[in-house]
Amino acid sequence: PLMKDLFGLTDLEKRLATHLHLKRVIVVPGDSDQSDWVKKEMGRAVARILKSIAQPDQVVAVAGGTTLAAVAEMMTASSSLKETTFVPARGGLGEAVELEANTIASQMATKSGGKYQLLHVPDQLSDEARETLIKEPHIQEVVELVRSARIVVHGIGDAKAMAERRKSSPQLLAHLQQEGAVGEAFGYYFAPDGRIVYYGRSIGLTLEDLAGADNVITVAGGSDKAASIAAVCPAVGGGTLITDEGAARAILPM
Numbered sequence: 191p192l193m194k195d196l197f198g199l200t201d202l203e204k205r206l207a208t209h210l211h212l213k214r215v216i217v218v219p220g221d222s223d224q225s226d227w228v229k230k231e232m233g234r235a236v237a238r239i240l241k242s243i244a245q246p247d248q249v250v251a252v253a254g255g256t257t258l259a260a261v262a263e264m265m266t267a268s269s270s271l272k273e274t275t276f277v278p279a280r281g282g283l284g285e286a287v288e289l290e291a292n293t294i295a296s297q298m299a300t301k302s303g304g305k306y307q308l309l310h311v312p313d314q315l316s317d318e319a320r321e322t323l324i325k326e327p328h329i330q331e332v333v334e335l336v337r338s339a340r341i342v343v344h345g346i347g348d349a350k351a352m353a354e355r356r357k358s359s360p361q362l363l364a365h366l367q368q369e370g371a372v373g374e375a376f377g378y379y380f381a382p383d384g385r386i387v388y389y390g391r392s393i394g395l396t397l398e399d400l401a402g403a404d405n406v407i408t409v410a411g412g413s414d415k416a417a418s419i420a421a422v423c424p425a426v427g428g429g430t431l432i433t434d435e436g437a438a439r440a441i442l443p444m
């Protein structure tokens with residue numbers, strides 16, 4: 191706490207919580223766009239929160255991405271997470287397997303000593319294929335588990351970067367640009383005013399499901415993501431944000 195005050199981070203946290211209408215904000219020093227260890231520090235903060243709020247037999251749904259990969263890396267064995275089941279928030283994304291939510295869920299379980307269940311479905315499906323898959327008993331079972339999650343941990347992406355990472359069509363890229371999409375989470379793309387401009391439907395958590403979780407933990411940093419974070423946070427609904435100084439200073443008005 192003392193170090194934080196020296197950097198003025200406690201004040202930043204309070205101002206950011208008010209500005210983004212969030213219950214709680216944690217700001218780690220530095221800018222993750224500039225140094226990799228800052229992402230790990232955000233990861234460490236998330237790992238600490240997860241330990242402290244754990245309850246027996248809970249389900250934790252996790253998204254994918256490099257920031258969530260840093261969270262998984264920073265998890266340590268914990269008796270309070272032994273009965274936790276980690277699940278991916280949604281199906282795969284067609285991006286690198288190390289960054290898929292399935293991979294992150296299994297790593298978080300392995301590192302913390304918890305359990306996991308995986309969702310083996312591609313993230314971008316035709317309506318027809320999705321309707322068929324959703325009827326598979328095993329998939330149904332995991333989807334129910336995902337939707338029952340007490341805690342959801344997710345990242346925020348830059349809209350263009352995410353659309354490219356997902357190998358989206360030139361038409362979709364043009365649509366997102368035209369609509370001014372700046373941020374992405376759970377396959378939803380948001381404009382600066384929080385308007386959803388596109389939703390890549392999948393199997394797993396929807397934005398509506400988040401209301402049923404006790405804790406939604408958002409983790410995203412880097413000054414380049416300031417606009418993305420500002421657009422997505424209010425839409426996701428007022429939980430906890432773990433970010434860095436670079437993003438926090440860029441989001442707040444001077």
Ligand code: BG6
Pocket residue numbers: 253254255256257258283289290291345346347348352374375376377
């Ligand atoms: C993806 C998630 O895997 O990671 C997205 O599906 C999220 O919803 C993104 O926005 C964030 O990625 P990163 O690498 O910027 O943490």
